[in-house]
Amino acid sequence: MNAAIYLRKSRAEENDLDTLARHREQLVTFAAGKHISVIKTFEEVVSGERLYARPQMLELLADVEAEKYDAVLCMDIDRLGRGAMSEQGIIIETFKNSGCKIITPRKVYDLNDDIDEQYTEMESFLARQELKMIKRRMQRGTQKTKAEGGHVANPPYGYKRGWDGKRPTLEIVEHEADFVRLIFSMYIEGAGGTAIANQISEMGAVPRRGKKFGRTSIIAMLRNMEYLGHTVSNRIKHIKGIKHKVIYKSRAEWMIVKNTHPAIIDENTFKKAGKILEGRYHPPANTGEVKNPLAGLIVCEKCGSYLQRIPFKKSTGQYTLFCTTPGCCTSTRLDRAESAVLDYIREYLAQIESGKMQRRENGKTATEALKRERKAVDEQMSRLYDFLEQGVYTVEVFVERQRSIKIKQAAIDASLQKYKNLETQKDFVNQVRMALEAYEQATPEGKNQLLKSIIGKVYYFKSKEYKPAQFDLSVVMHETID
Ligand SMILES: [Zn+2]
Structure with a gap:
């Protein structure tokens, strides 16, 4: 020097x-x-x-x-x-x-x-x-x-300070940029600011300032044009006095210099997010084609809301299922949940096919016997009226007898219903078998329809202590075996 x-x-x-x-x-x-x-x-x-x-x-x-x-x-x-x-x-x-x-x-x-x-x-x-x-x-x-397009303000999350000669610019911080991309895609898939903040925090994202991402910072990021590669300045005005005051300027006053640094978000994605922010756009979850085979089927056991499908890593094409309620159930990879549901269905089918078929055969004889019994009870009932008319029974005795016969009828009907269910089960078992056979070749929407034809609901539970691949599912089939 x-x-x-x-x-x-x-x-x-x-x-x-x-x-x-x-x-x-x-x-x-x-x-x-x-x-x-x-x-x-x-x-x-x-x-x-x-x-x-x-x-x-x-x-x-x-x-x-x-x-x-x-x-x-x-x-x-x-x-x-x-x-x-x-x-x-x-x-x-x-x-x-x-x-x-x-x-x-x-x-x-x-x-x-x-x-x-x-x-x-x-x-x-x-x-x-x-x-x-x-x-x-x-x-x-x-x-x-x-x-001249120099970036003089603090770099936003996803970027760090870089230099292009003497011009200050922004450089991408890859692990942060991944979260920025995730924030945009989750938002477009229909997740709200709070749910996104919780999800990315759970995945390890930490903001530059403060301990945890919140709804406000997520919304601010969705609005930040700097992710498109443009430098925006003159957005705020600081007024120093007894208290430091910040005034947000109108968009017309902003200074925007385009393409000053590498973009993290493409124009199309940014526009989509912008439309949702303005409330003019309905996410595909509400209107378009079904991409999640478990859509409308899998609900959080704790809060009862439907789990949402969101991209986990773009590069691998992996998706994750998450509960939109802040701090509720922990998320799980979609493919894992899906194969667990299929395993359950296969097990269900195997159980019926091994033991229950025999029961159905026995059921046939039982049904016939029940039908005969029901006929006898019906005759008893009609005789009651005769006895009442002939004065054999007083009104009090008639009412008493009528009640006990009605109880008998209801019991027989319940038993009959059980065996009738066994008959419908036979059809249902065929339906399950066909659904499983067709499943692998079907589109996501087709898979969703196949599952909906045999499943009523899947209840999901996972706490923070669980391992990544661990979760609890209870599957409610349209027909239950007893
Ligand atoms: Zn929940």
Whole structure:
């Protein structure tokens, strides 16, 4: 690092003859310790406040402007620029534009970096008026950078700071970008902000600030055009007062520079999400074709809501089932749930085919016997009326007898129904067998219809303690075997 030393007495030191020599020694030693090579020393003999009264300073500034040094060493910062305000502005500006640092034994000042922090320390050095002027100039510089597509604000989630030459831009952070893509696709599939926030948190996404993603930040991300590769600035205005206030500007005031950095989300996806946000679009879950074989079948056992199918990893084409209620059941891969349902159906079929067929044969004889019994009871009932008419039974006795016969009839009917169910089961078993045979070749919508023809509902449960592939399912078939 090449540097110049600038020496000047402060007002208080005017009568001290050794001051500059002492300072020179200190700075040279300091520079040696820091491996800074001093290529020139400026020594102001006069202690004038105005620049024109400081010929060495004028010379130094010319050198700095010509970018001859990486840094200028001085004892403390106000040695450089005590005095008239506009002149201090010139000094600061010159250092800033040439990228020359100011180094004091106490601190390194880089006027292109961390500018706000620097300013607090420079406030004693610069008058308030001057500070405002410089800030305005810097803002103009920032505006210029923005107009050229430079990204000066904090990088949004999914990106980090990158550089295109001197232009600040954004670089994709892949593991974060995956979550950004997931957020958009879940939203388009019909999930709400809160459900998405919970889902991605569960999958390990952590926001830059704060502990956990919430609905508001998800919605803000869905609106952020920077994911399209455009730089958007002038969205907000900060008002500093007793309380820091932020005003959101209207869209018309935004400054948008297109294609300034790599996009994470494509135009089409962004538009779809935008339409849902505006409430003008109904997600395909409500209207279009069925892509989930378990659609309208699988419900969360805890909250009763239907589980939603969402893409898990685009690259693998994997989907996951998740409960839309915040903090409810943990999600599971769709293919795992689907094969578990099919396993259940196969098991159901095997059970019937092994033992229950025999029972059905026995059932035939039982049904005939029951029918005969029912006929006998019906005759008893009709005889009751005769006895009542003939005066054999009093009204009280009639009512009593009638009630006991009705109970008998109901019991016979129930038994008959059970065996009748066994008959319908025979048809149902055939239907299950056919559904299983046709399943593999069917489209997702066809699979869904096949399942719906044999299943009423699938109840799903999974707690956080479960392993990824572990979950509980209870399948309710249209016909149950007893
Ligand atoms: Zn639930």
